[in-house]
Every structure is written in structure tokens, then in C-alpha cells.
Amino acid sequence: MxxxxxxxxxxxxxxxxxxxxxxxxxxxxxxxxxxxxxxxxxxxxxxxxxxxLMLMHDERIIAGAIASIKENGFNLSISREFLHLDKTDEAEEILAKVFHNPVVLYPKTTLAHVGALPLLIDRKDAVILDHHVHATIQMASDMVRARGTHIEVIRHNNLEQLEQRIIELRKTHKKIWYLADGVYSMYGDVFPAKEIEALLNKYEEFYVYVDDAHGISWAGPNGSGYVLSQIRQHPKMILAVSFGKGFGVGGGAIVCPDDYIKKLLVYLSGPLMFTGPLESTTLGGLIASSKIHLSxxxxxxxxxxxxxxxxxxxxxxxxxxxxxxxxxxxxxxxxxxxxxxxxxxxxxxxxxxxxxxxxxxxxxxxxxxxxxxxxxxxxxxxxxxxxxxxxxxxxxxxxxxxxxxxxxxxxxxxx
Ligand SMILES: Cc1ncc(COP(=O)(O)O)c(C=O)c1O
Missing domain, CATH: 3.90.1150.10 (Aspartate Aminotransferase, domain 1)
Structure with missing residues (x-):
């Protein structure tokens, strides 16, 4: 600015x-x-x-958070690379049932972007940002740009422009990533999921990273979000989610299309190696809220x-x-x-x-x-x-x- x-x-x-x-x-x-x-x-x-869904006040979620802090203390102050609370595994396992795919937890959705984007996107790839994509994705994209990856912006939800750019960029780049939101946080408009799915099927080089922070809980099977209410998670789609909105707890995650990507993010995400883990209260709350989502x-x-x-x-x-x-x-x-x-x-x-x-x-x-x-x-x-x-x-x-x-x-x- x-x-x-x-x-x-x-x-x-x-x-x-x-x-x-x-x-x-x-x-x-x-x-x-x-x-x-x-x-x-x-x-x-x-x-x-x-x-x-006013879950922030749910007694079961509050009880889950209190039980966890009593058992584990406030914060296990060590990098996940060395040691993590077993509640982290328990939370990721139950969340995998909500989303039907492997989940990696981060203390914030912002940190999920910071952790995932630099690992998933290579210097030889190209990135297309939707003009309205959330500020936190734009911030994390700057880290990708700094390493020399080509980044450009297209008009909001403009599928024609998107397809033209995919056709052009696939001539010179290995993968073409489109970064967008599931539900746009200011105007409340949505990701054109079915049309994007068709492009994922049509162009082998095309990949999508979508932040559905505002779509979680109120939409989708088991509250898995707006995007998954429209399509199943595509093997070339990465889903970022938030538990600090509809889920009534806090923290964020990446829902991975397979176990390889989950391991890659757990082993090498900057925020998981170099900053602290989710607080134990959040883990207890996430497990309790997941049980409500699965009921x-x-x-x-x-x-x-x-x-x-x-x-x-x-x-x-x-x-x-x-x-x-x-x-x-x-x-x-x-x-x-x-x-x-x-x-x-x-x-x-x-x-x-x-x-x-x-x-x-x-x-x-x-x-x-x-x-x-x-x-x-x-x-x-x-x-x-x-x-x-x-x-x-x-x-x-x-x-x-x-x-x-x-x-x-x-x-x-x-x-
Ligand atoms: C679409 C979207 N993504 C990410 C975030 C940031 O989430 P967090 O507070 O978990 O970093 C927000 C915050 O409001 C958001 O609206």
C-alpha cells in the first residue's frame, strides 16, 4: 500500500x-x-x-476445550516436527471424516496458506489469482512470487478469461493454479464450482486452490462447506478451510486430495516447523465440534x-x-x-x-x-x-x- x-x-x-x-x-x-x-x-x-450456527456458545465445545486444557496445559511449546499432542492426530482423524479426505491442521487459515502455497506451487508453474480472492491468499502468494513464479490476476469469476489464460499459459508452464474463495467474505457471492470442475477435467495442467473459510458448517454434507456442497473434491483441488467461523472453534486446515500431500505439508510447512502448534483448547473444541458435525x-x-x-x-x-x-x-x-x-x-x-x-x-x-x-x-x-x-x-x-x-x-x- x-x-x-x-x-x-x-x-x-x-x-x-x-x-x-x-x-x-x-x-x-x-x-x-x-x-x-x-x-x-x-x-x-x-x-x-x-x-x-452459534456453535461458539455450545456447552459441549466449551467442555471439550476445558477438558483438553486441564489434561495438556495451554500450549505444548515445541515444533510439530519433534513432538505434538496426540489430540492433534485425534482432531485430524475426526475432521477427515467430516471432509472425506486427509486434513492438516494449522493455527490459522492464514498460516495454512503460508504453509501450503509455497510447497505446492513450483517456480515453473503459473498462478492465476481471482481479483476478489481473500487478502490472506494474496499475502501468501507474495511468497510464491518472490521465488520467481509467474502470477497474474483475472476479473472476478470470469470463466471465459480464465479458460483463455489456461490455454495460453499451458504452452509455457508446468501447472496452472487458480486461487479463489468458496464464498467471498465481503459480498457473499460464490465459487463457480461445477464450471471449475469441468475445466479441471478438460486441462491436465490446471489445478485449483480454494479457500472455503466462509462456506464451512452451514453448507455441505456434515458441514463440509459450500464447495463440497456443489462438487466432490477433485484430485487436483486443494481446499483451505477455517474452524473459526461456522465451526465455532478456531484454527484452519488444508483438506488434501491424498496422503502424499498431507505428509508433504506436515513435514515441510514453514508454520508447522518454525511456529507453535494449535493450543490444546482449540484441539479439544475441534473434536467436540466435529462430533456435532458428524451427527x-x-x-x-x-x-x-x-x-x-x-x-x-x-x-x-x-x-x-x-x-x-x-x-x-x-x-x-x-x-x-x-x-x-x-x-x-x-x-x-x-x-x-x-x-x-x-x-x-x-x-x-x-x-x-x-x-x-x-x-x-x-x-x-x-x-x-x-x-x-x-x-x-x-x-x-x-x-x-x-x-x-x-x-x-x-x-x-x-x-
Ligand atoms: C476467506 C477467508 N480466508 C481466510 C481468513 C483468515 O482466517 P484466519 O483468521 O483463520 O487466519 C478469513 C478471515 O476472515 C477469510 O474470510
Missing amino acids: GKSLLEKAYQVIDETKKIGIGHLSTHSIQNGLKKAINIHGEKVIPFSLSDY PEIVVLQDRLKALIDYFYTRCDELGLPLVSKARTPTAYFPMGKPENIYISGKIFFDEGFSVTAGLYPAVPVKNAGLRVQITLYQDESDVEMLLQIMKKVYDLFKKEQNFSIEETLKHFKG
Whole structure:
């Protein structure tokens, strides 16, 4: 980031802190059968958490974490190369049942990218980044670029451009990697899984690395995620996942297509050799959450959330509310154009008792400011309805006071 961009980002973030819509602190509080969060002494309904199934508060997961810390202490302070808690193997084995393929755990999804990408991608390969791929993949790609691998960016979800680039790059490179997200974390749109699967079958040199952090738990068999709800894991597909969102715990992993790749990552990933392992609490929590994912209960939770998601998108249509993507995921983005509109609308929502996420530069381009709303089991239909009624008032206010045009605002999101 150049100095002026850095200054711009600093100013925008500092403003959100000053007006009380960013950099807030909170703790959970009871809200009938659900949970709310406390911000500055106010009970606020969260539409800003990625804990989609509200598993973070599940007593069994908390008990698993406590039992593990009592048995093992907080942290086994040694590299996995020499010694690891047997709970690590237990967690990877049960997670392999959730994903139907070998799993390697990392303390964070970010560290999974840092560990896996430099090992999987060779200097003779080429990398194609989706324009919207998550910032953590872009960061890890810089490590690959530094070793001399060719990296280029294509327009978001543009399959025609992707295929053209595969055809061109396969003439000069051994493997062509496409790096993308399963569910894009700001706009909630999705990876075109079936079309990518067709390209994997068509071009021998084509490989895919997909980060489905936001697709886990609420989608897919046993909560294995959005991508695996659409296709089976292809032998040339690497899946990065997060357990810090829908799974209600923490940590990240790579789901490997075979045992060779699992061993390669376990033996040689930088973060597993040179930094510490997952804390024992996380391992205990992961095992407990996996048991829930492997039980019929996960379907009940997924169905409850799907009903709420359907209600949300149906009501958005009925109320004429604009969304950047209408893919029925728990993440939705209301475009608002300039950052000042987020200061106004964010404050309105907070005053009405709702927490939403400000979509501001550098998380989105400067002209793509908006509000991100996340549908979770912290809410019910009446909460969703109240939120959407406020959203309607916000857009009516913008139209009245600013000559605000939804069509003009949405133009900045194309391409
Ligand atoms: C798509 C995606 N990948 C990776 C991450 C980072 O995950 P972690 O906090 O486990 O490093 C995030 C975080 O929000 C994300 O949205």
C-alpha cells in the first residue's frame, strides 16, 4: 500500500472508531434462548459475526476445550516436527471424516496458506489469482512470487478469461493454479464450482486452490462447506478451510486430495516447523465440534439457518433492497457508494440496537463502501425483519437527501 493509500485507510478507520462503529469491544449476553452482544452497555443483535450456527456458545465445545486444557496445559511449546499432542492426530482423524479426505491442521487459515502455497506451487508453474480472492491468499502468494513464479490476476469469476489464460499459459508452464474463495467474505457471492470442475477435467495442467473459510458448517454434507456442497473434491483441488467461523472453534486446515500431500505439508510447512502448534483448547473444541458435525444435529442447524437465509433474500426482493450478490449465502452486502454513507448508516443501525459490519477501504475498493450483513442463528425472523425495515429507511434517506442512485452505485461493483 502506497503512503497516500495508507493515510486514506488510516483516516477511514480512525473515523469509524471516533463515531463508534468500528474497533469496538464487546462480550456476549443472554437474549432469551439466543445470545446478543453488549457494546457500551447496550444489548445489540449481532449481524456481524461469522459464527453462523452459534456453535461458539455450545456447552459441549466449551467442555471439550476445558477438558483438553486441564489434561495438556495451554500450549505444548515445541515444533510439530519433534513432538505434538496426540489430540492433534485425534482432531485430524475426526475432521477427515467430516471432509472425506486427509486434513492438516494449522493455527490459522492464514498460516495454512503460508504453509501450503509455497510447497505446492513450483517456480515453473503459473498462478492465476481471482481479483476478489481473500487478502490472506494474496499475502501468501507474495511468497510464491518472490521465488520467481509467474502470477497474474483475472476479473472476478470470469470463466471465459480464465479458460483463455489456461490455454495460453499451458504452452509455457508446468501447472496452472487458480486461487479463489468458496464464498467471498465481503459480498457473499460464490465459487463457480461445477464450471471449475469441468475445466479441471478438460486441462491436465490446471489445478485449483480454494479457500472455503466462509462456506464451512452451514453448507455441505456434515458441514463440509459450500464447495463440497456443489462438487466432490477433485484430485487436483486443494481446499483451505477455517474452524473459526461456522465451526465455532478456531484454527484452519488444508483438506488434501491424498496422503502424499498431507505428509508433504506436515513435514515441510514453514508454520508447522518454525511456529507453535494449535493450543490444546482449540484441539479439544475441534473434536467436540466435529462430533456435532458428524451427527444428525448439523442438518437441523443448517435447515434452521437456510430458512432464515431464504426469509432474508425474499424480503430484500419484496422491499426492493439492493444487494451486490443474491447468492443465498449467509453473507450479504448492501452497496452505499461513499464512505460517509457508512458513517451515517452504521450509526443508525447501532442506535437501533444492531451490529453490522462497515465495508470500507481497504477491505473493499474506495467506491464500493457498503454494509455487510451476516445471517446467523443469533437472529430470528423478527430480527431480520427489523433490520431490513431500517435498511429501507436508510436507502430512502439517501435518495431524499443525496440524489442517491442504486444503479450508479452498483456500476462500481461490475468486473
Ligand atoms: C476467506 C477467508 N480466508 C481466510 C481468513 C483468515 O482466517 P484466519 O483468521 O483463520 O487466519 C478469513 C478471515 O476472515 C477469510 O474470510
